[in-house]
Amino acid sequence: MERELRLMKGNEAIAEAAIRAGVDGYFGYPITPQSEILEYLMEANPAETTGMIVLQAESEIAAINMVYGGAGCGKKVMTSSSSPGISLKQEGISYIAGAELPCLIVNVVRGGPGLGTIQPAQSDYFQSVKGGGHGDYHLIVLAPASVQEMADFVELSFDLAFKYRNPVLILSDGAIGQMMEKVYLKPQKPRATEFPDWATTGKSASRERNIITSLDLDPEGQEEFNHKLQAKYAEISKNEVRFEEFQCEDAEYLFVAYGTSARVCQKSVQIAREQGITAGLLRPVTLFPFPSVRINELAGKIKGILSVEMSSGQMVEDVLLAVNGKVQVKHFGRMGGIVTTPEEVVEKLKSFFIGG
Amino acid sequence: MTEEIIIAGFGGQGVLSMGKIMAYSAVMQDMEVSWMPSYGPEMRGGTANVTVIISSERISSPIIRHFDTGIILNQQSLDKFENAIKPGGVLIYDGNGITRHPERKDISIYRVDAAEEAARMNSSKTFNMVVLGGFIKVRPIIKLENVIKGLKKSLPERYHSLIPMNEKALIRGEEIITVVHKA
Helix, strand or coil: CCCEEEEEEHHHHHHHHHHHCCCCEEEECCCCCCHHHHHHHHHHCHHHCCCCEEEECCCHHHHHHHHHHHHHCCCCEEEEECHHHHHHCHHHHHHHHHCCCCEEEEEEEECCCCCCCCCECCCCHHHHHCCCCCCCCCCEEECCCCHHHHHHHHHHHHHHHHHHCCEEEEEEEHHHHHCEEEEEECCCCCCCCCCCCCCCCCCCCCCCCCCCCCCCCCHHHHHHHHHHHHHHHHHHHHHCCCEEEECCCCCCEEEECCHHHHHHHHHHHHHHHHCCCCEEEEEECEEECCCHHHHHHHHCCCCEEEEECCCCCCHHHHHHHHHCCCCCEEEECCCCCCCCCHHHHHHHHHHHHHCC | CEEEEEEEEECCCCHHHHHHHHHHHHHHCCCEEEEEECCCHHHCCCEEEEEEEEECCCCCCCCCCCEEEEEECCHHHHHHHHHHEEEEEEEEECCCCCCCCCCCCCCEEEECCHHHHHHHCCCHHHHHHHHHHHHHHHCCCCCHHHHHHHHHHHCCHHHHHHHHHHHHHHHHHHHHCEEEECC
């Protein structure tokens, strides 16, 4: 079937892609810079077409717990917010991870801490990939770098979420949420009519009842469950690493950057090469699992790595772990809602590694 | 071909929608586009600006500090962006309310008095289309016919009756834009 071409904001693309992916329910609460997701869905009113429920909850906490409930019924459900709102959702996210339920959470990141600013940032990396809520759990974290990927990653997220019974986070930022680009939309998929066998869809006489919980008061049982979770994360790490390389073949210096920073660094690669510096870019598409193996391979062939992120340096810790001392790694990034410029990145590369 | 454009003016002047129509027009020509608005506090009651990038290739950074073309619609924006235009680039401005005119010698400067013209045409809302008409005259990277197609695509159908008025404004913009200085 022919795909439809539109010019859309990243936030709108997520919303439209959710309808088309056959999502059953969206539960959200407005916050800049992601309010267009809820606004678009309200306007589109998919209840009348696909039957998808769109609900503005009374708070972020209510929204994530509606997601918990919907996910327990085996439905495709999602929520979205921006940084302060995602902090509020962390308890629910930990419960969903502990109950091994599939769902999609979208974070269109703004500068923090606290209420911070409404401008784009990437300072929620630790929260996204290292926990956020309590307990030993991981989300699968996808980092779109274009409006097209905002759309495409919705369906991908649900595929992964259901495959592993694990919540998936799309880690975006205010720039990608607010900017418009061309996007090819997939045709409408019907909503699911059959649900996984673990879902609480009403007990029939022929089977045991399904219990969705994250509670096991017996520590032995809880440890065993944690082993099971860790085995799942190892499986995800083995199968689901995604990244993109940009002019890495002959690179002497490597940028590692995701999302908006990856777009910025693509231009930095061009500028550096015009100045005779052979730079390349590795863009992690999944932040958990992280493309550590590939970064380690590349580290053996290059003279230095500059990790670029709109933060004080969070992802750089994973880059350092991946590189394991093979080559020098530095971090650069603006903070508080200021987007790093391509020129600044090149200047930093030169001052760290080349001298000048 | 890559054209990096900043459009800046007061909130309510139609800066963002002009950028959107420009982007839609480029899509009609099968080009890559990005449209990155200012959405910060400055938008709430002050200046609004949008970066539009039109390219025959995949677009790298949607956020940039230097531009091939600046379309500047108030004094604050002129003060802010005159020096952000690349040497050899183009500055288009509306003289309405401007007290300090652009001074650079290494860029081409054009003036399109769109506010005055739109008022004369009794359609002050098509102000931004007069400006856009001026732009396509001096930077013919998008064609008028594709702007019309872009308008059709970006406007809800109930507003399609306004398209002829906008077309007139675009053509008027092409006619009234004048060279101030050529680099």
